[in-house]
Amino acid sequence: MSDDRLKHYRESIDNIDAALVFMLAERFKITQAVGRYKAETGLPAADPGREVRQIERLRALANDANLDADFTEKFLRFIIEEVIRHHEGMQTG
Amino acid sequence: MSDDRLKHYRESIDNIDAALVFMLAERFKITQAVGRYKAETGLPAADPGREVRQIERLRALANDANLDADFTEKFLRFIIEEVIRHHEGMQTG
Secondary structure (H helix, E strand, O other): OOOOOHOOOOOOOHHHHHHHHHHHHHHHHHHHHHHHHHHHHOOOOOOHHHHHHHHHHHHHHHHHHOOOOHHHHHHHHHHHHHHHHHHHHHHHH | OOHHHHHHHHHHHHHHHHHHHHHHHHHHHHHHHHHHHHHHHHHOOHHHHHHHHHEEEEEEEHHOOOHHHHHHHHHHHHHHHHHHHHHHHHHHH
């Protein structure tokens, strides 16, 4: 690609994507620790009230950031589904 | 929630989620600029080779971060779908 302006944009997108990947890796480290801790202490795995509060908070943050709130909610649900998949793996593996 | 350790974990998750939201907002600002730039200069909207390279790069970064590569690819496709939705909105709106 010889277009300098496009190259410049794409470098920024690639930087952000790398940051997102490492941020997600850190997030899953914490949710895995939460899963272990809940299993050890006998706390229930699911907490529907917590999820509702997370979604409300992220929708408000999305508005601040001029990001589509519905997309942001879908994004959080997408990540939470992966967290549940991890926890199921912990129980069976 | 009176459990201090769980509260501590959840504060970290909430911090990371806020960072993810603001990072995503920045990413969409750039992809919207790319969309406008491509429209102005007559560059094609889609670039399949670019997408293949992005996926390969993110899968390699996922391995470095001990993150599931398939999940990371799904994550990138999820974001790219939203970018396409934005670009379609630009063309019709």
